[in-house]
Amino acid sequence: MKVYLDYSATSPVKNEVKKALLPFLENNFGNPSSIHSWGQVARTAVEKARTQVAEFLNSKPEEIIFTSGGTEADNLAVRGISNWSAKGKFQISNSKPHIITSAIEHYAILRTCEYLEKNNLAEITYLKPNKEGLITKEQVKKAVKKNTVLASVIYVNNEIGVIQPIREIGKMIEKENEKRENKIYFHTDAVQAAEYLPMNVDFLHVDLLTISGHKIGAPKGIGALYFRKDVPLRKIIFGGEQEMNLRAGTENVAGIVALGKATEVLRDKKYEIRAEKTLKLRDYFIDRVLKEISEVELNGSRQSRSPNNANFYFKYVEGESILLSLDLVGIAASSGSACTSLSLKPSHVLMATYNNAERSHGSIRFTLGEKTTKEEIDYTITNLKTIIKRLREISPLGVK
Amino acid sequence: MKNKAVVCAMSGGVDSSVAAALLQKQGYEVIGIFMKLWSEETSQTDLVRENVCCSLEAATAARAVAAKLNIPFYVVNFEEEFKKSVVDYYIKEHENGRTPNPCVVCNRDIKGEILLKKTLEMKADYLATGHYARIGSENGKIQISNDKQKSKCQNPNVKYKLLTAVDKAKDQTYFLWMLKQEHLKHILFPVGDYSKPDIRKMAKKWGLPTAERRESQGICFIPNRDICTFLRRHTKKLTKPGVITDVEGNILGQHSGLIDYTIGQRERLGLGGPKAYFVVKLDSQTNTLIVGDEKDLMQKELIATDLNWLSKPYSDIKAKIRYGHPAENCKLKIINNNQVKVTFKKPQRAVTPGQSIVFYKGEEVLGGGIIN
Numbered sequence: 001m002k003v004y005l006d007y008s009a010t011s012p013v014k015n016e017v018k019k020a021l022l023p024f025l026e027n028n029f030g031n032p033s034s035i036h037s038w039g040q041v042a043r044t045a046v047e048k049a050r051t052q053v054a055e056f057l058n059s060k061p062e063e064i065i066f067t068s069g070g071t072e073a074d075n076l077a078v079r080g081i082s083n084w085s086a087k088g089k090f091q092i093s094n095s096k097p098h099i100i101t102s103a104i105e106h107y108a109i110l111r112t113c114e115y116l117e118k119n120n121l122a123e124i125t126y127l128k129p130n131k132e133g134l135i136t137k138e139q140v141k142k143a144v145k146k147n148t149v150l151a152s153v154i155y156v157n158n159e160i161g162v163i164q165p166i167r168e169i170g171k172m173i174e175k176e177n178e179k180r181e182n183k184i185y186f187h188t189d190a191v192q193a194a195e196y197l198p199m200n201v202d203f204l205h206v207d208l209l210t211i212s213g214h215k216i217g218a219p220k221g222i223g224a225l226y227f228r229k230d231v232p233l234r235k236i237i238f239g240g241e242q243e244m245n246l247r248a249g250t251e252n253v254a255g256i257v258a259l260g261k262a263t264e265v266l267r268d269k270k271y272e273i274r275a276e277k278t279l280k281l282r283d284y285f286i287d288r289v290l291k292e293i294s295e296v297e298l299n300g301s302r303q304s305r306s307p308n309n310a311n312f313y314f315k316y317v318e319g320e321s322i323l324l325s326l327d328l329v330g331i332a333a334s335s336g337s338a339c340t341s342l343s344l345k346p347s348h349v350l351m352a353t354y355n356n357a358e359r360s361h362g363s364i365r366f367t368l369g370e371k372t373t374k375e376e377i378d379y380t381i382t383n384l385k386t387i388i389k390r391l392r393e394i395s396p397l398g399v400k
Numbered sequence: 401m402k403n404k405a406v407v408c409a410m411s412g413g414v415d416s417s418v419a420a421a422l423l424q425k426q427g428y429e430v431i432g433i434f435m436k437l438w439s440e441e442t443s444q445t446d447l448v449r450e451n452v453c454c455s456l457e458a459a460t461a462a463r464a465v466a467a468k469l470n471i472p473f474y475v476v477n478f479e480e481e482f483k484k485s486v487v488d489y490y491i492k493e494h495e496n497g498r499t500p501n502p503c504v505v506c507n508r509d510i511k512g513e514i515l516l517k518k519t520l521e522m523k524a525d526y527l528a529t530g531h532y533a534r535i536g537s538e539n540g541k542i543q544i545s546n547d548k549q550k551s552k553c554q555n556p557n558v559k560y561k562l563l564t565a566v567d568k569a570k571d572q573t574y575f576l577w578m579l580k581q582e583h584l585k586h587i588l589f590p591v592g593d594y595s596k597p598d599i600r601k602m603a604k605k606w607g608l609p610t611a612e613r614r615e616s617q618g619i620c621f622i623p624n625r626d627i628c629t630f631l632r633r634h635t636k637k638l639t640k641p642g643v644i645t646d647v648e649g650n651i652l653g654q655h656s657g658l659i660d661y662t663i664g665q666r667e668r669l670g671l672g673g674p675k676a677y678f679v680v681k682l683d684s685q686t687n688t689l690i691v692g693d694e695k696d697l698m699q700k701e702l703i704a705t706d707l708n709w710l711s712k713p714y715s716d717i718k719a720k721i722r723y724g725h726p727a728e729n730c731k732l733k734i735i736n737n738n739q740v741k742v743t744f745k746k747p748q749r750a751v752t753p754g755q756s757i758v759f760y761k762g763e764e765v766l767g768g769g770i771i772n
Contacts, residue, residue: 318521320476320518321518321521321522324474324518324521324522325521325522325523327472327474328431328472328522328523390521390523391521394517394520394521
């Protein structure tokens, strides 16, 4: 049996999405910037997709920029705003723009902020989560400074699945802005949230929002940044004048069409209904694991948690060994640490939340998807029990 | 019965590639593992130097072999453990004016311990590496891996013997003396039964993508085999210049810091003149480099410590004091559990503190120690 429980890493392309994008790999291969009919067909498709994404987010088409994925959209949000502010009043007043973010962001935000900090281009505050993995609006409020230009908080954490109070933070920032001279813009990386949570930007009170195609049934290599009309975004990729002169490069037409379609598919059902089945299965999974395996804890808040995420800390075993053993019986999961990418670091998310290296190394993330079945969960639990038991029996050889 | 499973440590080199292929042909279920052991950020360039042996390129090569064989393949990261066990040990020995052999420690602490543990955790029965060596059992019969598979599961109390490879020129038992019975029980050396040319031939015949890959040389974590630069990047000890004297104590010149030298070294002494000088001693107490003639390098006796025995020590045996040196006749006098006095029949050139001495009886490795 093969069981895929790594939907937060990536998801398969949905059938209707595939159907929508294929013509743009075949006959409709035109460049949207061309004047001729091929170009016009492509342009129409790109703008239709922009409308689809805009409708999904309850925004306007001109507030959507297509990017190569979530990472680029995050980069554009953070660097796009800091580029603007660095040229503005902060340069004159001799201070740097200030950005508030959390210690549990995706690397796309974290590394970008670190880059700005290291190169003296911005001042960054990294908020630490509480033991549930949550960032509170009070924390954000306390971090606000005179030179704050941007706050960026991840909507659903990609590792522990914790849902951050984006709406509360957004509302708080709006209130703050009323009494401020310079506005604080609020960005959220919503890559892991799009499938199961409300994505209405007005409801969320966000100014910028990132989504990624391959987490919601479109292919890899496409994403988008929503930015409210008044956000002074500056480009970070130079070249042609595509995407309202904010993102150079010939449009990934097939990808854009796919992202448009994927958001339309999501919009067909209310998010609560989309989440219903997955949420039930996830709760079944978490309940059984916590009950049937000893010395195990759930990482991150149980209440404020993405419907598809279960992240466990199995004491006395290494996450990597669990992962490899699971793979050998056909089950795909992932660990907090990015071992496979050849770097060894305990998960920064688990470290920031629990400050426990052992916990960071002994944790496994399971993420469910549309196609996950109860049989698959049962098969996983059965194997997980055997594997954890076996690994706990093997102690270091210690023959030195 | 389900086939026995083997984790094969694959480095992207031809030997471990063929090892994996051989095991598969022998009927094992093979799982490839690539170990990421080292990378170093140097302050000057801000550039990450990857270990030449476990770079992304090497991982890609190993992965290609695994894909060709259609076996599972994983990359594991042991950088932390490798630094602690191997690199720190290496630097510390040099700081004491000794010339260590990091590979012997790596084979015990990384492959023998951590990787073997991972192997057993993955429910595999054996760990295989591409070393040129063989493992036999007590009755002296040299076994190929297939037979070993049987004998190993039938008799858990069997004693194992570490034996030199069929290809004497490639034999790597010198680096394996720190292993213990508990390790040997779970280890396979599939290429030890073949010559290097045979291994290359097999790699070509089976279309393994690493058939033509060049061989790694030197110490894997030291770029360009430039030990001095590496050490100076990691320590300040023994880097102060001092004097060079002859064995009588006459000052002959200046050295650049004892850390740059090793026993027997002839080049880069900067003494000029027609006479050939060799480093015979690093005196870290007085920061003096002592040089002499080739005859000053020769000695018959040495003390070895940190002993490990795979078989009982015999009195009349052969010993190797350096990789690539032949094994020479010697006698042992056990001083205590951890010390032995070795007396060679003929004087040995450049006995170097920190290097391994490995004891052989015929093709069997009896054990070894560290030269004091």
